[in-house]
Amino acid sequence: MSTSGYDRRAASRVLAGLARPGLFADTPTARPGRVEFVRTPLTFEQDSHLTLSQRLYLERFMRPCRPDQVTSATHRLAWTDGDGVPNTGFVHSDGLGAIVPIAVRETVLTLWHALEDNHALAQRVLELSANDRAVLAATTTDHEPIDIFRVGIEACGRALAQHALLAHTTPYRSPAEFACGMRDSGIFAAVATRWYWELQASTYRRGMIPVAFDVQPDRTVRYTAETVATLRAMKDATIADAHAVMHRATTVEGLSVPAALAKYHDELDLISRQYALLPPGTRPACLAATAHRVDGGHYSLLPVIAERFVEEFVATVERLTVDEVDGEISGDTGDFAPEDRIFYVPDMNCKHCVRTITGVLESMRIRVHDIDLISKRVVAEFRSPRNRHRAFEALRDGGYNPVSARPVPDAAQPTETAV
Template identity: 80%
Template sequence: MSTPSYDRRAASRVLAGLAYPGLFAPLPVARPVRIEYTCATVRSEPNSHLTLSQRLYLERFMRPCRADQVTSATHRIAWTDSDGIPNTGFFRSGGLGPIVPIAMRETVLTLWHALESNSALAERISKVATRDRTILAATTTDHEPIDIFRVGIEACGRALAQHALLARWTPYRTPAEFACGMRDSGIFSAVATRWYWELQASTYRRGMIPVAFAAQPDGTVRYTADTVATLRAMKDATIADAHTVMRRATTSEGLSTPAAIAKYHDDLDLISRQYALLPQGTRPACLAAMPHTVDGGHYSVLPVVADRFVDTFATTAAHLSVIEVAGESADETSELAAEDRVFYVPDMNCKHCVHTITGVLESMRIRVHDIDLISKRVVAEFRSPRNRQRAFEALRDGGYNPVATRPTATPDRPQATETAV
């Protein structure tokens, strides 16, 4: 019997089979939540609406997208969520404000807890056949099903918060209305099929979005024709780059496919699995968006997650109050204490981020002792306060937003005994 290899449809079928009976345990009754945040103005370059990090990413990775096709955030916020984990996010003045990224994060947490509390799902995952696990390992960046579902939920939230930068150009005037409008307009599906993963994750971290909306007579919105063409061109360019790297490695250098991916991981970036292994002429499809026949009917994971996310977000936003507070300024000239080795990267959201952040620090000869994806916590051996500050600047140039904030104690969460949405 041959060893299972890269197979997106087979991987999608495995995930759909796990999700179909139900992904989430019953959600707890919503309760009032108050969250404090700090806010800073996003500083663009002179004579530009983009920051340095945004411009560099645009020029290097987003061809043929133009600067005038990109909308940038006007403010960056930082806060600690109800699980005690530091976060950063963006909003644009004239839109819906900071409540969207904060409510988005609280929704992610609620659904993560409901995912992890689903004992029936855990049992199904424990029974996944070895062959199916091998297919996931060969195809996906995160190999464990529970991790794949977690990342998918977070990606759904990123799509919502990122498109909120465009809220003023839509007919939607409240967070709940906006979320419902995005769902009814098919925007979650559009992100899954027209974007590519690294574009969404990297532009989100930088507070930018390369799309524009066109309002429709029925009250929904759609991507403009220019947006659709540009997204397709960016995806095609990314696929071509991945194939060029792999072709050179496997022909000129005579490397096997696994060896080529290992050697050129940084060149391939996150697309190493998703695009580099695609057969020539094949267009990629999002695993969650692929349709399958289950129990005689059509089923795909994406609309199920999007529906639950939007409904939970609307309830969460209605019970959430956000309060701006003054930020704390760090003294980078003081002695470096032992606890200063610890910091947090709120926008670290997958194993690729872990690899990238580790690479940035190690390239500066900073030893990484520990890096935890769930808590966003990093422990690194800085040589001095100045070395620490320079490392933070390097991470920001890469689209991440490290913070020194220490998590507060995790509050007690209500038991999931009654659904509120």
């Protein structure tokens, strides 16, 4: 089958060349000093530590991972972030508290703004050759370099917030210490190289993590040998599934490679370029973790982002106050008003998510007017409060956490401690 233009190492080299002179602007963006949140306990199945959504995802997509290898969050949070966007996250009752996912989100926003303010980077992107753009278009889910960098920043934050569900099994007793411990232990690189994208994104959206830590004598942590073996087996199973679907689509069904990718990536969530187009016997390499020789030296994008992320996260935690208030997680019931056609999906991370969410809504005959990946904003033509409620439930079954456009609780307010 033809894989014209698909080249993961070449795509990684393009991104490294863009980022090496500098990825972020130096001027920090003022963020809120106080955020209010609401907390709701998760509902677990009888005699289980997993929710229904977690169990179904485990059984369908995580073989051979066992239920006892999965740690679940105990509570889901809702808050409005410093950009005024309703957000959700997960925490464990034995963990470091709500400040971790909230500070992660504020750090993501800080770095997104620093990325957008880097005018030299924008100029380098404009000067990309047609061949480099073709490589990105043929290889990556998000084709625009700024979008790819933005997704990478969010993935870094996702890794930190998700592993915080295991903070009680580590030596780290504060959010800042935990973040530095994850960096010093190489966990960001472990996620990039040992996990696969859909597993990390989907388990994060469901408030679960399928790994365990071993504490080392120097107080760093590593994945247990069982965790490494299980992650490898899950990745191999996913690659095998993708190859099987692609082979059937291009031989039995007679589809072209692009048509097969479009049909099964969108409809069944079983296939993507990252796995389906890999040559037999190879395993996917993270674009950010791949090392290149740039300007006479070795360069890898992932440690640059991880180091800056941890630095900004520590600074954010030092000045951020979070307060729990009474309220509801989502405003998907009650009177129906025009503004109820607008909602947010905070865990919508990339263009694959956009396609998935659009597909769920359109399968319910709900017309989608607009989806903005950056603001996480969706405008859809719901017919009634019941129709909206059912759509939200369908999205939650897919691992997403839609929230009302009406901020719950009140929007974060900057204080004198904001920088």
